[in-house]
Amino acid sequence: MKTQLDIMKLIAQGEIHNELDFERALIADRKLRVLSKKDSKFKAIRIKLRNLIEVYEKQHWSAASPIDESQLLESDLAEALAEKERQFIARRKGLIKIKLKQLALSQQDFGKILGHHTKSYISELMNGVRPFSLKDLIVINRLLQIDLTDLVPTFLPQTERIKIRTSVEKLQHPKLYLSSDDFALCSL
Secondary structure: OOOOOOHHHHHHHOOOOOHHHHHHHHHHHHHHHHHHHHOOHHHHHHHHHHHHHHHHHHHHOOOOOOOOHHHHHHHHHHHHHHHHHHHHHHHHHHHHHHHHHHOOOOHHHHHHHHOOOOHHHHHHHHOOOOOOOHHHHHHHHHHHOOOHHHOOOOOOOHHHHHHHHHHHHHHOOOOOOOOOOOOOOOOO
């Protein structure tokens, strides 16, 4: 399950497929706007992402296509989850920056430790433009002593929560159950 948008993969596939990725792309576009002021490399990426966003909007949210209640609900849920992911990434970035400062390590030096030798790539990771690899997260956990629950999001999209709840209910296992608030969108 994907818990973060990889902008480069989205651009490579050339299409936004669902509301959650659409909401994630909107957040990524705002990040890229800020990053492109510091590094012109991000301008071209942002233009490509904006094009994908515009195509999705025309296909799914134009005045010509009818919008029903289920589409609005899906959009609301996707927006809430994408915002939760944005907050998680911002918090994770803050925790990493605090630890780097305590160790007197620059972000670029830290990138070299992770095996990422360009300044822009570590910036992309820190800002959520690209997702950290599992190896990166393990190194961050061990080297910076940041708890894994602060590095790896533990919330699930609505579709996954429904699948899990349905599967658990079908099993009817006496020792396995979910309380009413399991898999709910909770605050950080």
